[in-house]
Amino acid sequence: MYASVLAGGSGTRLWPLSTKAVPKQFLRLTGERTLLQATVDRVAPLVPPDQLYVVTFARYRGLVREQLPALPAMNILAEPAGRGTAASIGLAATLIQARDPEGVMGSFAADHLIADTDGFQAALRLAEEVARQGALVTLGITPTAPETGYGYIQMGAPLAAAGPLTAHAVARFVEKPGLETAREYLQTGQYVWNAGIFIWRADRILAEIQRHVPVIGDVLSEIGAAAARTGGQVTPEVERAIARAWPRLTANVTVDVGVMERADGIVVIPIAVGWNDIGSWPQVAALHPADAHGNVVVGLPAGGYLQERTTDTLIYSATGRRIATAGVSGLIVVDTPEGLLICSKEDAQLVKNLAERG
């Protein structure tokens, strides 16, 4: 199996820990491995290092090489500009197809956490089997709350099973719902979160991109002609082809909106594996144990944090400087060399705006 790992995100919702210089996927948020390393570790039993492509930007090439020393340098794809996941995944698919015309690939975000690696790998194996027959497969996350920040996938009839796993036809992809709609989705039991995890044959996704977003298809065909001559290695010739063709992409298109919402015969495998996209600071707080007051302290020694009348607050330090709070509740405090964030948990989504203005 092949893989594309999308590692070009800016992670602005975790500013000021995540910065343009070192965004979220390159950070150690839990344990010893960065999110990118954990993503690669998680698929390693199914995807050998030389069959994995990291799609990122030139400015992160050094971080990728440093964090993934086993990855061949020729497997790093640097996009000249971000044009959405349809182009990013299509680029990796183009290289993979040049190397293995019927190769099956998985596509993964580099900045998600999954607690149950075994369960995830079992689902990947079933997905690979289904994808080999030509289906576009997605792993959908069994929802645990009526989240309004994710797209949802409505499941249709069951198609195949493997142990506790079942593959379903997709009835439809739906955009981020309102809270009432999200609650209804949860009650029906028919909906899962779209986590952007896809498994398909490279030739199949390229055909769907060509059909539904021909401007991207044409760019990828031109790059594919160069890739065919290198057997799927990202040589200087391929890089020149990318640099030449890429400027014809002028709009951002996600694979969800551009392809998945329009294609037929999609399959979804629901998974419950402790998935977390760590999409905001309250999710970081939830990864750590809280004290009796509901406070979570990360990065400070005992005595490095003092509080009076403080509850439900995250203190996240990357500097080790002393922090003290009094009379606050539901707050996020993040102290890094980049700067200092103080934000109510309710307004954690506004951090993105602050990061982009900063």
Next chain:
Amino acid sequence: MYASVLAGGSGTRLWPLSTKAVPKQFLRLTGERTLLQATVDRVAPLVPPDQLYVVTFARYRGLVREQLPALPAMNILAEPAGRGTAASIGLAATLIQARDPEGVMGSFAADHLIADTDGFQAALRLAEEVARQGALVTLGITPTAPETGYGYIQMGAPLAAAGPLTAHAVARFVEKPGLETAREYLQTGQYVWNAGIFIWRADRILAEIQRHVPVIGDVLSEIGAAAARTGGQVTPEVERAIARAWPRLTANVTVDVGVMERADGIVVIPIAVGWNDIGSWPQVAALHPADAHGNVVVGLPAGGYLQERTTDTLIYSATGRRIATAGVSGLIVVDTPEGLLICSKEDAQLVKNLAERG
């Protein structure tokens, strides 16, 4: 006129800007002069430098000399331990009496602000005149709000006037009242805040200390014997006398509780001169102009502070690091090399506890 300036406070309520190493009185909170320098500037037309005594601790001697280069080194009194304002003021009075048996002295805290210097000096001149005749005089602050953090002084019959100023007999000193009582005090118009500003003859206050707190009186008499031999200079001989006698003081006694609440014939002159004891972070906020959202930013350049949905918040930086807030209101954020404070304005009095634990 002579003066004692009390500069031994710890300023814990303005932590982490005010620290044990450099407490509040040695900081520039407004303008170019530190609070200690401003205090000395304010009385300079009435008190020549060599008639002013700074009472502090040995650890602050260097700061005092640095900030007050015109002050003779022999005018710095270092207490071996803090034993309350009765002992501090009495110590200065002992030196002054040794030098000028009927000398009139004012006593001032080193960490208060007064906006109207001319009005303050006019009140001091009237107070000096009254004090020269033997009265214990205090300047009381005309209250602007029903504050519960100050003691109050009830005024009795008017005794003397000078321009817009009137000296009144003191009916009584009262401890910090509850909110309801404070409101009643304001309505009567008979009460002023006790700001700890006193003017009296050195011999008179020493007699009252001897009468009401004889343990302090005895210690001061012993020091006075040495001071008489030096003409009121703080020589090594006087310092040895202080070191020898001071350990007999085992309790803290304020001049308010120990002397003023018990003595008779006290005179109060009410003043309305923009007095501010900067006793907490919300008072610091009030010293600076607020933007349209009620936010006050100190110490950061334009662009150094970013906010979304933030109101009524003080951002005080002594580091220049970028600060961003979102979805908060009524907050105090103080970023200094010592540490980081985040506190609701309502709970600003808890900062003292944090500082003492830190």
